[in-house]
Structure formats: C-alpha cells, structure tokens
Amino acid sequence: MSDRVAVLKDGRLVQIDTPERLYDRPCDAFVASFIGEATMLDVTRAGDDAVRLGDTVLRTAHPLPRGEKLLLAVQTEKLVIDGENRHANANRLSCRVTEVLYQGESLRVFAALADGTAISLRQPGSHDARQRIPAPGASMTVALDPQDTIVVSARFLSTPVHGWFPSSRIKCKLQRMKQ
DSSP: OOSSEEEEETTEEEEEEOHHHHHHSOSBHHHHHHSSOEEEEEEEEOSSSEEEETTEEEEOSSOOOSSSOEEEEEETTTOEEOGGGOOTTOEEEEEEEEEEEEOSSEEEEEEEETTSOEEEEEEEOSHHHHHHSOOTTOEEEEEEOGGGOEEEEOTTOSSOEEEEEOSSSOEEEEOOOOO
C-alpha cells in the first residue's frame, strides 16, 4: 500500500491522506463507507464532543463535523464485548446477539440494538474470544472507545451502506437517506 491514498467520487477528490488517517479519520460518510467495514448509523449532535444514538449519548475524542446530518461510522473491529466493565471510559451499547458467523481467523457477531438497529463486531477466532461471545438471542454490552467513535458528515453519500446484516447469504443493505 502507498504512504498516501486519494479517494475520488464521481471524478472529484474527496480526501487524500495516509491509509491510517483515511480509516481512522474519514472526512465524510462516503470515505467512511468506502474504506473498511463500517455500519453507518444516523446520530444527532448532543454537545461539542458527543452525539445521540437513540437514547444513548456517545462521546468522541475528535471534533464533530459541521452540519446537521451526522452519521456514526461503527467499524466492526473497534467494538469489543464489554465483560465486567473492563473499558472504564468507553461508550456502551446494549444489544441482543442475532447471529455469530465463523470466518476462520475471526468471528463476525451480528446484533440488534433495542430499537432494532443492526450492528456487527468482529472478534478474534481464538478459543478464549469464542467463550466470551453470547449465544444468539442473548443480551450483551459492547464498548466503543471515544478515540474509536467516528462521527462524519452525511454529505456526499446518497445511498449510505448501513452495514452487513445476517442471513443465510450475507448481503449489504442499502437505505436511501431522506434529503
């Protein structure tokens, strides 16, 4: 991979940066959905360093983008199962496991928030990690560090990818944003 990567949309430069910054600090929803595996969730501003996802306030360590339409880019490997509140300053989301998909080196855990919103997380495929994953139907809490809480502007994205959803054949669900 290169030390600099340019992301273009419709022939226009959207962001040029290091691979790490493209992934960890995307400039908008298009870049966040283009790079890596992320579920894009509608959120509302709840202060200078926080957003609201339903009834849950999530803190971020990064400046919030301008604009009213914001999305939380939840990257699958940044969510961790929060056993025994090991992550003291992390944001927490309660959810119900809907499916666990074995993928060799990792396990993809699909879950639903209280309002039915689908999220997923990726866990290592080790025996120890498998033991921490609740069975489908069980409740769990996941943690998201404020450093990993990525909020982007919804601009440039007319059909956001809202993540991968469980089914017998994995598919990507597209949902049109209301303008």
